[in-house]
Amino acid sequence: MSPNALIPSHRKPRRSASSRALRAGVTGGFLTLAVTGASVPANAMERPVSETQEMPTITTALATSATKSADAAQQVAFDYERQALQDNALAEAAKVAEKHKAEAVKKAKAEAAAKKKAAEARRAKEASQARASRSAVRTSLSAGTGNAATLVSFLKAQLGKAYVLGATGSSSYDCSGLTQAAFKQIGIDLPRVSQDQSTQGTQVGLGNLQVGDLLYWGSAGSAYHVAVYVGDGKFIGAQNPSTGIVERPLSYDMPTGAVRVL
Structure with a gap:
């Protein structure tokens, strides 16, 4: 027996042929796991050398961005609807204002015509009274003598x-x-x-x-x-x-x- 046979070895044990190396990475918002083996069992020869699993992950930033986009779209739709209502209201108000203006103009013309007619009638009456008065004066001055x-x-x-x-x-x-x-x-x-x-x-x-x-x-x-x-x-x-x-x-x-x- 060798004198060193019973002396335990101080060398680090070699890694098993079946040991695995785990590599992880994040690419494009997906978590990727890659598992490789130093040796492949015979019954797994048809399987790919590496296996990749991708799981969608929604970060807080992406969720916030999506929420903001939805809110923005809703706000735009609301703004369009509100603007349409305002435009319709303004158009109706303009029509009503134009109608009232036309009625006011018509009324003003009628009142002006009535005032003019009344003034003419008043002047005619005053002229007639003046003539009658002058005639009465002349009559009183000449008829009696x-x-x-x-x-x-x-x-x-x-x-x-x-x-x-x-x-x-x-x-x-x-x-x-x-x-x-x-x-x-x-x-x-x-x-x-x-x-x-x-x-x-x-x-x-x-x-x-x-x-x-x-x-x-x-x-x-x-x-x-x-x-x-x-x-x-x-x-x-x-x-x-x-x-x-x-x-x-x-x-x-x-x-x-x-x-x-x-």
Whole structure:
């Protein structure tokens, strides 16, 4: 026996042929395990030299990123929907505003037209009152004295008498026969027919009449009817066979013109 046979060896035991080496690595978010053997049993010859197992792992960062992406997508969708609602609301508000504006413009125009019409009516009324006032003043100044008073007094005395074509008094007259007889009372000789009477004296405007002015209908020189202005917006004349001699307001039959012969 060798003297060293019983002395235990101090050398490190050799690794077994079946020992394994473990290598681990992380690639692309997967954990990879590789197991290799120094020797392969006979019954495992068809198996690959290395075996790899991949297991998906979701890190906290990936989960947070996915959550944020979902939230962002949801927020974008919400923003689009909110914007669409706002656009629709603005469009409706614009339509309503335009309608109200059109109604306001229409109302303003109607009110302006009404005010204008009222102002015109007021001015017309004031002008009419002014004319009536001037006429009353002239009547008061002239009707009570002199030739105008005599003329009016004669004409009023003929009221109710008959109209007869060609008559010159004293129980009936035609229009020019009455005016001729009336002016004769104050020493003024008028032509016999209305056409000639309408060119006597001085032409005056209907807005500036005085008591005793001779009124005519038709044009000067070819008038077909005459009467006498007696003040207060009235005239006396032999109108027609139906009415006889009457007193009427100027509005009853507005004359065409007037001449002043006094």
